[in-house]
Amino acid sequence: MSGQPAPRRTVLKGAVLAGAAGLGVAACSTESKLGHAKPLPSTPVDLGAADEVPVGGAKLYREQRILVSCPSEGKYKAFSAQCTHAGCVLDKIEKGEGNCPCHGSRFDVTTGEALQGPATVPLPAIPVRVEGGKLITGAAGAATSDPDA
């Protein structure tokens, strides 16, 4: 009867491993709830006066989750302001870098490049244009899906 304890140990090991696997699943679920894959608006967004973005600087539109920089007079670049690590919205711009308040990632406001981790993926670029002095982000043809247009 010396063979019985071994299967019992095997069963216990299996239970421990199953518990650990369950924790792993819970951690992944928590991460996805942080907004990792929250899509940007697909329709054009009016951000207001273009001259609110300083030349050589950038402005954060937290409510719209958009970052706009102006590397030179009349030239604008827009990016998602949602961190590519786990989805937090950037909270401020310092020295040409967008800061994520959650885990400290930093992004170049003129290229979207991740300068400091844990994020490694750049901020996605968004089309931006100026119409009547206002900044409009989003696809230029997005509003033409209206049959009356």
Ligand code: FES
């Ligand atoms: S969500 Fe931005 S650094 Fe983690």
